[in-house]
Each structure stands twice: as C-alpha cells, then as structure tokens.
Amino acid sequence: MTTIDIKDDSTLLKQLNLYESDDNVSECLTCGACNSRCSWFDGEGGPVPRQMVRMAVMGLDEELIKSGMLWDCLLCNRCTQECPMGITMADVVRKGRSLPDAEYLISEDIRRGVASRLQSGDVNGLTREDFVDTMEWLAGEFAEEVDDPSAVIPYDLSDTEYLYLPNPRELRTNVLHLTAMAKLFYASGVSWTMSGSHTDVTNWGYFISDDEVARKMALMVIEPAEAMGIRTLVLSECGHGYYALKMMTEKLIGRKPGFEIISMPEFILQQVNKGTIKLDPLIHPFDIAYHDPCNLGRKSGMYDTPREVLRLSCKNVVELLPNRENAICCGGGGGMLQDSTSKAKRMITGKAKAEQIIASGVRHVAAPCLSCHRQLGEISKQFNLGVTVDTIASLASKALIL
Amino acid sequence: MCPVKNIQQFKNTEKSIMIIGGGVAGLSAAGILGRYNLAVHLVEKTDQLGGNAASWACMATQACQNCGACLVPEMVQQAKNQDNLTTHLNRTVTNIMAEDGKYRVSLDPGMDSPLFVDKIIMATGFSPISPDGLMGEKYHAFDRVITTVDLNKILAGQGLGPYLGETAVPRIGFIQCVGSRNRLKGRDYCSQVCCKVSLRHINKLLSVYPKADISMFYMDLQIMGKETRSAFETLGKNIRLVQGVPLDIMNTKKEGMLTIIREDYASGSRIAEHFDLIVLSVGIAPGSALVRTAPGLHLNADPWGFLLNPTDSGIHIAGCAAGPRDILTSKADGESAARSILKECGFMPSPQQRTVAVFGDGKEALKIAEALRDNGHNALILGKGESDSFPDPKSGLGILWKPFDTLLSVKGTVNRFELVVRPDRGPLETHEVCAVIVAEPVKKQTAFTVENPAWDCLFSIARFEQILDHTPDKIPDRVLFHLGTYPSPPKQEARMALDFALRLVKAGKKADIIIRHMAVHGKTGQKTYDEARKLGVKFFRVTDKEDVTIGRSAQGLTVSIKDAFLFDISLRFNAGWIVVPENATPSPGYKKTMDLLKLESDCEGFFQSPNIRHRLTGSPRKGIFFAGACHDDTDAEDLSREIQTILSSIETLEQRDPGLLTDDTVVIDEYRCVRCLTCYRICPHCAIVIVNGIKPYVVPEACVSCGLCVSSCPALAITQTDFHDPSISNETLGGRDIIFACERSAAIAAKSTTLPENTSLITVPCVCRVDTGTLLKTWLNGASSITLAGCHPGNCRSSHGSRTAVSRTQKTNRLLEKTGAKVEFKPFAANEPVRFQDALFPGK
Numbered sequence A: 001m002t003t004i005d006i007k008d009d010s011t012l013l014k015q016l017n018l019y020e021s022d023d024n025v026s027e028c029l030t031c032g033a034c035n036s037r038c039s040w041f042d043g044e045g046g047p048v049p050r051q052m053v054r055m056a057v058m059g060l061d062e063e064l065i066k067s068g069m070l071w072d073c074l075l076c077n078r079c080t081q082e083c084p085m086g087i088t089m090a091d092v093v094r095k096g097r098s099l100p101d102a103e104y105l106i107s108e109d110i111r112r113g114v115a116s117r118l119q120s121g122d123v124n125g126l127t128r129e130d131f132v133d134t135m136e137w138l139a140g141e142f143a144e145e146v147d148d149p150s151a152v153i154p155y156d157l158s159d160t161e162y163l164y165l166p167n168p169r170e171l172r173t174n175v176l177h178l179t180a181m182a183k184l185f186y187a188s189g190v191s192w193t194m195s196g197s198h199t200d201v202t203n204w205g206y207f208i209s210d211d212e213v214a215r216k217m218a219l220m221v222i223e224p225a226e227a228m229g230i231r232t233l234v235l236s237e238c239g240h241g242y243y244a245l246k247m248m249t250e251k252l253i254g255r256k257p258g259f260e261i262i263s264m265p266e267f268i269l270q271q272v273n274k275g276t277i278k279l280d281p282l283i284h285p286f287d288i289a290y291h292d293p294c295n296l297g298r299k300s301g302m303y304d305t306p307r308e309v310l311r312l313s314c315k316n317v318v319e320l321l322p323n324r325e326n327a328i329c330c331g332g333g334g335g336m337l338q339d340s341t342s343k344a345k346r347m348i349t350g351k352a353k354a355e356q357i358i359a360s361g362v363r364h365v366a367a368p369c370l371s372c373h374r375q376l377g378e379i380s381k382q383f384n385l386g387v388t389v390d391t392i393a394s395l396a397s398k399a400l401i402l
Numbered sequence B: 001m002c003p004v005k006n007i008q009q010f011k012n013t014e015k016s017i018m019i020i021g022g023g024v025a026g027l028s029a030a031g032i033l034g035r036y037n038l039a040v041h042l043v044e045k046t047d048q049l050g051g052n053a054a055s056w057a058c059m060a061t062q063a064c065q066n067c068g069a070c071l072v073p074e075m076v077q078q079a080k081n082q083d084n085l086t087t088h089l090n091r092t093v094t095n096i097m098a099e100d101g102k103y104r105v106s107l108d109p110g111m112d113s114p115l116f117v118d119k120i121i122m123a124t125g126f127s128p129i130s131p132d133g134l135m136g137e138k139y140h141a142f143d144r145v146i147t148t149v150d151l152n153k154i155l156a157g158q159g160l161g162p163y164l165g166e167t168a169v170p171r172i173g174f175i176q177c178v179g180s181r182n183r184l185k186g187r188d189y190c191s192q193v194c195c196k197v198s199l200r201h202i203n204k205l206l207s208v209y210p211k212a213d214i215s216m217f218y219m220d221l222q223i224m225g226k227e228t229r230s231a232f233e234t235l236g237k238n239i240r241l242v243q244g245v246p247l248d249i250m251n252t253k254k255e256g257m258l259t260i261i262r263e264d265y266a267s268g269s270r271i272a273e274h275f276d277l278i279v280l281s282v283g284i285a286p287g288s289a290l291v292r293t294a295p296g297l298h299l300n301a302d303p304w305g306f307l308l309n310p311t312d313s314g315i316h317i318a319g320c321a322a323g324p325r326d327i328l329t330s331k332a333d334g335e336s337a338a339r340s341i342l343k344e345c346g347f348m349p350s351p352q353q354r355t356v357a358v359f360g361d362g363k364e365a366l367k368i369a370e371a372l373r374d375n376g377h378n379a380l381i382l383g384k385g386e387s388d389s390f391p392d393p394k395s396g397l398g399i400l401w402k403p404f405d406t407l408l409s410v411k412g413t414v415n416r417f418e419l420v421v422r423p424d425r426g427p428l429e430t431h432e433v434c435a436v437i438v439a440e441p442v443k444k445q446t447a448f449t450v451e452n453p454a455w456d457c458l459f460s461i462a463r464f465e466q467i468l469d470h471t472p473d474k475i476p477d478r479v480l481f482h483l484g485t486y487p488s489p490p491k492q493e494a495r496m497a498l499d500f501a502l503r504l505v506k507a508g509k510k511a512d513i514i515i516r517h518m519a520v521h522g523k524t525g526q527k528t529y530d531e532a533r534k535l536g537v538k539f540f541r542v543t544d545k546e547d548v549t550i551g552r553s554a555q556g557l558t559v560s561i562k563d564a565f566l567f568d569i570s571l572r573f574n575a576g577w578i579v580v581p582e583n584a585t586p587s588p589g590y591k592k593t594m595d596l597l598k599l600e601s602d603c604e605g606f607f608q609s610p611n612i613r614h615r616l617t618g619s620p621r622k623g624i625f626f627a628g629a630c631h632d633d634t635d636a637e638d639l640s641r642e643i644q645t646i647l648s649s650i651e652t653l654e655q656r657d658p659g660l661l662t663d664d665t666v667v668i669d670e671y672r673c674v675r676c677l678t679c680y681r682i683c684p685h686c687a688i689v690i691v692n693g694i695k696p697y698v699v700p701e702a703c704v705s706c707g708l709c710v711s712s713c714p715a716l717a718i719t720q721t722d723f724h725d726p727s728i729s730n731e732t733l734g735g736r737d738i739i740f741a742c743e744r745s746a747a748i749a750a751k752s753t754t755l756p757e758n759t760s761l762i763t764v765p766c767v768c769r770v771d772t773g774t775l776l777k778t779w780l781n782g783a784s785s786i787t788l789a790g791c792h793p794g795n796c797r798s799s800h801g802s803r804t805a806v807s808r809t810q811k812t813n814r815l816l817e818k819t820g821a822k823v824e825f826k827p828f829a830a831n832e833p834v835r836f837q838d839a840l841f842p843g844k
C-alpha cells in the first residue's frame, strides 16, 4: 500500500474538465460501467478505465503514468461508449499520454515513426524518389492488371476531383492493395490522382497525443492538397487516420479543410450509387464477417457504409457478435500495433476477437482498416483460426465487373 | 369534545371529479371520494385497474415485507363496489378545457358528449424504464436477462423454474440503476425505489433458493427508510455486494452462462463472472400519457417529464406522475389529493376549528403545530423542552404548550381523545382533542468518534449548520464530511452534508465527502450530487471502517483514505474540520408515549404501524398519527408531505373508516354483556371505550370491524351485523374442505380460482373472527379439512388476527388431537392468486 498526497491542481487535472463532456472526469459517477466494457476483457494486465479516471480526479499523475495503463489502453472507447456522464476514455487517456512526464512511455518505433514523418513526410521515411520509382514500376503492373495498355496510376496531377491518400504500407509491403484501389478509381472513370506529397494517411501524433505534432501532420496533408485544387480527399482504409483527419482536423487546425474527406468505402458506395461501377458479389461466394474498427465505428459513427460495400462485394456477409457500438477491438489499437514489441500484449487483447470469430464460424473476415487487417491476420495465426482477412475496398476491387 | 357533525348534511350532489389514471394513486383517491355524494370518473388507458403495481408479486417471506403491492387488488375490488364511481377503461384523455368554472374533458375513443367535471386528479403514474441502448440490446438478446418488472411477474406466477431449471445453487446477478441516473439518456435522477425493490426481491429469492449465490451490482445503494436499512444490514451478509454496474453482458465464454466483466480489487484488474440469471433493476419514467393529457391544463413538467405542482387549484397531482415514489407514498398522495378535494368541495364541517395534540416540541413538532395553526386548528403541544423557542408565551395564538411530564393519561379514541394533564401539582385538566400526532425527536448518536473527544475540529452536521449560518468565518479552508459511517446515515443528514459541501465550494473553500453509498434521495438528489462533483467536491468511496484513518496535525487533521477504486493506494490530505452525521435511535421517552397511547413499538423501537394499510402516517389506532424521524427515516420533503397527509386526514376525520369494505356494525348488547371488559382489553385498535363508568361501547369510527371482540366475548354479547356467527356451524359438512378466508387477503386471492366441488370458501372480515368454538363445530359437523387463510404476519389489518388464528388452530388441534383432525393457518396476500391455488389445491 502506497500513501500518496492528493493534488487538487495536478498537471493533468488542469488539462481536464475543460469541456462540458468527454474530458469531464470530475463528474465521473463512479458507476463502473466502463470497467465492464474494456476491450481487454478478462485478460491479464491492461487498463482499468475507472481507475484511470479516478487517478486523474485525485491528481495522481505520477501513479497513472507508472501504472502503464495509458499505453495499454487501445483508445478504442468501448468502455465509455455509453458513459452516463459523457466521458470519453480515449480523450482522457490521450491527455494523460500528453503529460511531459509520460513522454518516456512512447515506444521506440512510434518515436522513430513520428520523427521520420515530420522530417520526410512519411512515417517510414519514404522519399520522393522512392515514391516515383514505385509509381513507375506499378504503372506496368497496373496496365496488365486491368488489361488496358493506356491505363495508368496518375500522380501529381492538379485540379483533379479526387486525391487518394494511401497507407504507407501500400507503397511498400502491400502494393497489391494500392493497385486494387487504383483499379476502382480507374473503373469509375473519375478524375483522380496520387501525390508525392501524400504518401501517408496515418497520424501518429494522435497516438502520442501531442496535438502540435498531430496538427503538423494534418497540415502536411491538407495544405498541399489544397494547393493541388482537389475537391475530395479519399483516405485509404485506416481507422485512426480517418478519425484524425475527418473528426479531429477542425479542432487541430482551427478551420475546415478546403475539400471533402471521405474514406475508400464511402467512395466506392458513391460510385456504385451513381452507377459508374458495378460489383458482383458472387465472386466471393463464402461467408464473410465484418469487423468494426473502433476508430471508424464508435469514434466516427460509421457503421453502415462499409457493411453496404461488403454486401455488394460478397455473397454472404455475417455479423460478429457483438458488433457496431458493442464491437470488440481487434486488439491492436491505440498505437499498440505500431509498436513492434507489443506482440505479447496484442495476443491478449486479441483473444476476445479470436473467440468472437471462432463463435461465428467464418473463414473470412473483412475490415476497412489496414491496422485491423494486420492484427486480425496475426490473431488468426496465433489462435489457428485459419481466417483470411481482407479490406473492404480490396474485396470490392476484386468484385468489380469491368 | 370535538364538534363532529354528521357528514350527510354536507353532501353535495352537483360536484363531479375526474381521476386520470387507475393505478395506486388514482385508486386510493377514488377510495376516499367513493364514500361521498360525488360523481367520480376514473379514466384508465389500459383494460384493467391497478396500474403497474397490479402485476407485482408479494414479497413476504416469514413475514410481510411492507411493499404494499397487495393493496392493489384490494383497492381494485373496492372501486368495483363503489356506487358513485364510473370507470372508463381503455380510454385516454385527449383534451381538457376550462369552461365556465368546470373542466370539459374529451376521451378517446370518443364518447357521445364530453364530460364536465369540477376537479381533476392527475394520477397518470409511471412507465418502468425499458432497458435501452447497449443494455437494451442485451436484454433483448438473452432470455435470461430479465428486468425487475419481469421478475415480479415471474414470482407472482409460476416462479423461476423455467429460467433456472433444477439448479439449487443458481448464480443470480442484480444490476442496479438500469436506465436511471444517466445524464446521457436524459434521466439524471435516481428512481428512488429500485434499490429497495431489488433488496426485497433478493430476500424473496433467498427464501425460495436458500443456497442461491446472489450478487448485487450497485452504483450507490439507496438505503433509505429504517426498514430498508435493517433489511440491508441482514441481507448484506448473505449476498455479495459489488460496487459498479456492468453495462455489458455476454455469453461468449462459458456455455449457457451469462458473462459480465467487473473490476477485481484483489488483482487490480478485470475478471469475468458467470451467471444463470441477470436481473436488471429498472427505474421509473413518467407515464407516457402525460404529454397527451397535459396541454389543456397548462401543466408544467420538470425536465424529465414529471408534473410540477399546478397553479390551477382545480387540479391535483398524485403519485408517480409527480416523480418516482413507492406504492405507499403514492397511496398517501392519492388520499391526500382526495381529501383536499373533499375540503374544497365543502364536504368537511367548515369552518371547523379542531384541537390536535402534538407530542414533542422539537423542530419537526413545531413545524406540525404551525401547520395546524395556519390551517385554522388549535395545536396542543406536549413538549419536553427540546426547542429553545418553547415554551414561548408569544407563540400562543393557536398553539398551547404543556410539559409532557404533566400528561397523566390519554383516554378515549378518535375525535374524542381526552388528555388528562396535571400542571405543576395543580388541579387536573382535561383537554379534548380529536387527534394526536406523535412527532417526538429521536435520540441522536454521533456516528463517528475519535480517540480524543476533546478535539475541537469534529462537528456534528447539526452543529456545523449553525456555524455555517451564523459564523461562517470560523470555517477552515478544507472541510471533510464523513458519510461513510455505520449504519448508513439518515437521509436528511446525508442531504445536509451534500448541501453544505456545495455551499462551501461555492464560497471558494474545499469540501470532501467520504461515502459508502451516496444517498441521492428526492427528485433532485442526483442533480445536487452531480453539481457537487462538477464544482470540485471530492468524493472518496470506502468499503470498510478501516479504510479511513484520521489523525491530528498542526494544520488540523491528517486524513488517510483507502479509496475503493484505487488499488493499493492510500490517499492522504489535510483538512481543517471533520463533520460527521448522527444516527437516529429511539428515544428512551418513547416507551411512556407508547404506554399512554396503548401502542407497540416496531422492531427497531420506533413508532410505526406494522400494517401497511396504516402507513405512511397512520397508526393502528385511528386518530393517532406519526410524523418525522420518530417513525421513519424522513427528510424535510417527506415531513411536508406527511404534514399534508395528516392535515387532510384530520380535516376529514369521519365517523366511518373510508377504507372499509364492510360497514362498521359491531354492537355490544348491553343486556348480555357481563362487564368482563375482555373486549375493551383486547381490541387492537382501542375502539372500545367505557361509558357510564362501566359499559363498554364500540366507537364506530374507531372500529375496523375485525371481529376479534366478537369472537372473544365470553358472554357472546357482541354481534357483527355484516357477518353473523359463521353459519357453517349449523350445516352438515360431510367430506367438505372448509376455508375461512380473510376478506382483505385470501378471499381476494381466491377470486380467480375455481374452487373444487367439495370445497367451501367462507369470507370472514379477519381470521380472528373465527373462534375456537366455530372451528370445533365445523369439525364436528363433518368437515374433512379446515384452513384459516389469513394475512402474512405483520400485514394483518387488525394487527392480531394472524397471531390469534395461529393460536386458535393450535388450540383446536390439541383439543381434536385424538380425532386426527388438522386445522391449518396459511398466510396469503391479495396479490397471490397463483400461490393460493398452488398451496390449497396442489396439482389442480
């Protein structure tokens, strides 16, 4: 038992209770509802959400930092989805992570990624030359793929309707995903482009909860895109990237960006509705389950669009239980997946997801987020699920009737 | 003697009253109004009377648990017998307009012409909150997640068998506050009753499944009312209490079980637990009809939709329409509204000055005396000098003060009590009063002591109030209120501490409150608590006495608290003062009062009628009322309500009990009477007085017609015109099963049962009406079995009925031992038709 003096004006407390809701920890009713919903479930270790709030309320900054809960938290918000006082755990935890004294908790990988992004514009340090090389190399592949020698993946065009903002992995380890996306743009016949200044949909400033960093990263996307004169920014399937750019930007940069921001599934659905593309669900005749990424679902309120696209692309979509507002995090959120040393933890947090998938009996899972995608793949291996994981847009791409 | 005139002369055939809502409040209002020459319309939107409580189960185990649910079938039956009552079932009010001093009411489905009424009682009740949001999904997804409303119906019906199967050790979880105390859902109020309801349910379940493993997940238990407090202290030992209400239920893990995750204090982490059944304790939301019926009345509602006191004097609000409350409070509300209407319609002998005795001269008693005076009555205070303002010669007008010590005896009964007083060795005085209100102060005992009683920084809440009001400058910068004491502090103390903490933070000081369960009573309790947290009052939660350590330091006090939510951490801070509540215990002086009034104390030693029919303020004796902390855990709001109830009862004290199904008709034949005075001694209601020095006389308005005197008179001198000597004694009963059923309980429960052919059910006013002689005769006439079906112990209308019946069956069985006869007593409540059927005709 440690004895600690409570503080009424700790550094963290000064950062909290600034708004009517979300960060209003002092109003916590101590109802304990959040404890029953943490995505760690009955796993070992991990955050106890109400304890985090209590520590904040009592001014126990140091204890909170030492507890390790700030970075064990997946920022998934499952716990406070229906907090009776409207507290948002991810906001509270992020304010905790942003404490100067908590800086040392940031993992090496994330530290490096942030530095690299700020320096080169890409979390993996992809240079402009690398980008051009990749695009050149992809051009041939793509023409072959769509069987149209004149087909290209346009880049650095200005004044297009759409700009596609990829996940860095699409320019490195998962270029197939990029060609699949290009195929969708190509098929819909819209004016679009990629850009050498837009290689990274992620915003790790969000994970480290440094709003200045997050703001810089957002501006790195927004300002050049505005300069290009695009109308719509289409985000690669990335949960936190969507949340940061779509839901947080205004707060971060103090204004609305000069274009619309949509996600890839939204783009696809718009095109299907316009009749520019057609999808054949029979291409995927198997049972496939939809996984709700926390950042997209609970945090951004997008539940139906990706499901709709999945239904258009696959014959038999089934639901994991629970789902939507109740959905279980893949177990890789909050920056955990971005930390290569977190594997052991992620296999604890991923257990509930694995059980959920086993219970559903499916062999295929789709998720509109490349992070979830990776974590789900690892879970499948770890727990011998034998499950194939795809993103929504890649399935749609395969289902295209050209 | 108080001037009591015949009610008849005030009768007024012109007036008509509309009661909207046929639940507890509406029915109890109808019950009072029913005895007058008024046209009463009762509009009910469903197809039957009784409201929500009609489907609730009896919670009695060894004894009645005072829930009040069994009153509903009784009231429904009474309404059916009322000549002046027109019931409009399946009707909703669509429009109400004020027109020529009356209200024009249109009903849907339409009637030929609208109704014109003089007064309206809004008794539109409540809807149980249906689980919504995340919990709603779980409720709909899993069969074995039920609500307390469902559980009530299940317990009233065939029981939990289909849910729990054969298991003798079911794991059951109760989740409190479902739908209540939730700002996100726009219901940031505490529903007040659900903690109590769950505790009763748990008690009941434990009587059916003694080995059940029951967990109660709570946010803050509302331990309000002294019976809830003692029930909690006992029950708390047999179940597991877990702070924190889960918001998620899964069945992903263990086959067939429901899983919840909770915080585990031992490991500082989260663990999964599995249950056979989960009960969601759902709260109270305003009745859905309010919005439709309200517009024409210019009624205002609070932010949640509960009706506020109307400005229009023709409208009265009663029951849960005004806010969450329990059955007995709703009933009191309904009666109060009805009595106000009687007064307004000129049905009371007015202007009428009555003298009412008030026992006690503390704060509560003074408030009562003032209310009496302000309503044109005389108050005679029998005081013990508890208040500085008495005796105060100036307060004289309408209030007379006598030292309690001078009271020698209380004779007579309702409307004609005689208080014999001998002031200071002077001559005897006799004061005639029509009623007595007992409002004596409780004995207060500090709930927290420190090593050194000489500490100058420990204050009671009452003392702190004085300082706050008069010398606030003395108050240090940080004050700690300790509400985590044992047993849970009285609600008034908790409320005061919360209010004071708020005042302190608003004045720029710091305030902390230690709690075990935060009391958030009253409609606004939750809001006050919310405001306090928002403004920075810190709340520490403890679970054990050991969790708080307080020491002395240069700055005042050093406080160390082991907060229940912070694993392995003890919190420390300095405070200037500590303010602690006082627990209420019965004052030693109560004994004398009880003796004088011929009343018994309740099991905690306070004044309280054991019978729910008399509550909230009544006693087993008509014309004697209880108010304030001497009878229950009350706060200022409750006291005002009690005063209103008592005032309206006093002002309409009549010559008959309006609650009676049967008319009084107990008469002593003075020629047969041998003056043994058995009746005078045993009447549980002191309804028999001695006149002319020697003759016993039954005072009609004090008698409840239980028949105990009739069946006990050795000279057979007492008759009851509505119920003659059970005629059964002269019949031949070859092979018949005879059931004597109390008209209040078993006879009502039997209504829906088709009796087997060879069974006779004889309705009696009370089982105590059946004497040993009748039992013997019934047996000798050939009955094959005899059952006395009365009320659950503690809920007998005539207090001693069940007890008397038990001893008479024992006596009869002894006398008939050789014959192998067996007379049995079995207790039922009016709302137990299924149990009645199962207990008396198993397998039929």
Ligand code: SF4
Pocket (backbone or CB within 6 Å): A027, A028, A029, A030, A031, A032, A033, A034, A035, A049, A050, A053, A079, A080, A082, A083, A084, A085, A086, A087
């Ligand atoms: S759900 Fe909200 S109010 Fe309840 S304990 Fe958690 S943070 Fe506090």
Ligand code: SF4
Pocket (backbone or CB within 6 Å): A037, A038, A039, A040, A047, A048, A049, A072, A073, A074, A075, A076, A077, A078, A079, A080, A089, A090
């Ligand atoms: S945000 Fe997610 S991981 Fe973090 S405490 Fe809440 S439920 Fe647990």
Ligand code: SF4
Pocket (backbone or CB within 6 Å): B057, B058, B059, B060, B063, B064, B065, B066, B067, B068, B069, B070, B071, B612, B792, B795, B828, B829, B831
């Ligand atoms: S006898 Fe009546 S008041 Fe007593 S527990 Fe049963 S239903 Fe409730």
Ligand code: SF4
Pocket (backbone or CB within 6 Å): B176, B177, B178, B180, B181, B189, B190, B191, B192, B193, B194, B195, B196, B219, B220, B221, B222, B281, B283
């Ligand atoms: S605290 Fe209030 S709302 Fe919650 S269960 Fe108890 S009485 Fe109901």
Ligand code: SF4
Pocket (backbone or CB within 6 Å): B666, B682, B683, B684, B685, B686, B687, B688, B698, B702, B703, B704, B705, B706, B707, B708, B709, B710, B798
């Ligand atoms: S019938 Fe009952 S209440 Fe009436 S006088 Fe006799 S014993 Fe008393």
